[in-house]
Amino acid sequence: MIARDIKVDNLEISHLDKRPLEDLVDAQNKIFADYIIPLKSSVQFFQDFTRSVGGNIEDVIVAVHNGAIVGYVNPIVDDKEAWIGGLGVIPEYRGSGIGKRLMRAAEEDVRERGAEEILLEVIDGNTPALNLYHNLGYTERRTYLSAEGQSARFAGFGPAPERGRLEDVEESHRLIYTDNCWQRRKSAALAESGRTCETYAVDGGFVMLRRAGTTGFIPFIGVLPDMRRRGVGTSLAKFAINRLWELGAFKIAIYNVNDDMATRRMLDKFDFAVTLKQFEMKKSIR
Ligand SMILES: CC(C)(COP(=O)(O)OP(=O)(O)OC[C@H]1O[C@@H](n2cnc3c(N)ncnc32)[C@H](O)[C@@H]1OP(=O)(O)O)[C@@H](O)C(=O)NCCC(=O)NCCS
Missing domain, CATH: 3.40.630.30 (Gcn5-related N-acetyltransferase (GNAT))
Incomplete structure (x- = not known):
């Protein structure tokens, strides 16, 4: 070489x-x-x-x-x-x-x-980086997905979320991502998104969305831990997909969602295909 x-x-x-x-x-x-x-x-x-x-x-x-x-x-x-x-x-x-x-x-x-510890993210398939990190003692902690789907017209997505201000969703964001270093660090990213996104909140969750050209983005969607398994996430997703349809977005992209059963089901439900998988890796340096 x-x-x-x-x-x-x-x-x-x-x-x-x-x-x-x-x-x-x-x-x-x-x-x-x-x-x-x-x-x-x-x-x-x-x-x-x-x-x-x-x-x-x-x-x-x-x-x-x-x-x-x-x-x-x-x-x-x-x-x-x-x-x-x-x-x-x-x-x-x-x-x-x-x-x-x-x-x-x-x-x-x-x-x-x-x-005392270091976290990093690496895309599935980036063998040189994965080998490097493994060699240095980093181990996979969780997996994040990015996915793409299409906007769609929905009627009846439950109680329509209300337009919220960034301050209204900051506390929910903290609670939703409380055990998640990278997402927590995203409070600054949340503030940045707040400048360009439409923010909507319901009791127990919130969603942020924006359109750029023909693509719609959902940078944040979340449900408070004690409000999960009640259909709140599905309602919020339907609302967001419908709202992006109204705004004229054709394709919808979401990034860095947890790879867990609930998320996979949601992606399936709305015909979103996974486009990228990322591993969060961690090492103690104490
Ligand atoms: C990942 C990257 C930073 C590695 O830098 P590098 O200077 O080439 O890596 P090093 O020479 O220090 O190699 C260190 C270890 O990485 C792994 N590695 C490096 N290149 C590799 C390759 N082509 N295939 C497999 N493993 C590789 C090996 O484990 C190697 O240890 P070894 O030589 O003892 O076997 C480099 O490939 C790069 O810049 N890639 C593009 C950007 C990127 O992917 N950044 C990381 C994003 S998470």
Whole structure:
């Protein structure tokens, strides 16, 4: 493999420091051009993303070779939990141990900042990353799904949810996702979504939705733990699918829902097909 021939002896691993953010984003775009879901970032997108998950650009760690960024890791600390908000090595430098060194640097860094465990997410089928994480001692904790379906006209979805404000659903969001690190961290993402989404609430649950072009998105849908198994989720889903139909969306995408029986049933019920599976992995670094 060509990558193994590259001399990376004088590789420098450090915080981003004064390096221009453009250089990091350029490296990211090389890293994720051949990704399972090809991604194209921009300085603005990366700043917004990092902020929305509670991170700081200054905490990004980069691998630099001959003056160029060839890899990066974005460690985020949330009290005793840390989360890896991105890791990658540009294709020509893969297989030379850089990914492992970046992860070790991130672990050291978040431990110093008080974290006792690290969580990260990896897409099912990303063998290099899965192997890397397994090698470093990470284990799968839960699985998330992304799915796609179609909007549809529904009548009779039960009590119509009322238009709610972000403040009204924040507490429900916290209770619904209370045992779930990544989703909890999404409180900042919830606030971001609140700016662009329609928010609706019923007694016991809420849903957020938005249309972009012909696609509808449901970034948040949830039912309070003690209100489950009463059809609230089905009503909310019908309402959201119908509302997106009214708004002119054709396709509907949902991301990062728990892979459990209840969710699978709901997806089946509305003919949503799973498009992506992600594992949440965890390691204790105490
Ligand atoms: C995942 C990624 C960061 C690994 O970086 P890397 O520098 O190539 O990895 P390393 O050379 O440090 O390899 C460390 C371990 O990863 C695993 N690994 C790396 N490349 C692999 C490959 N092509 N196939 C299988 N396992 C691989 C191995 O377990 C390896 O350990 P070993 O060499 O002792 O067997 C890199 O492939 C990448 O940037 N991929 C695209 C972006 C991405 O998927 N990011 C992670 C998102 S969760």
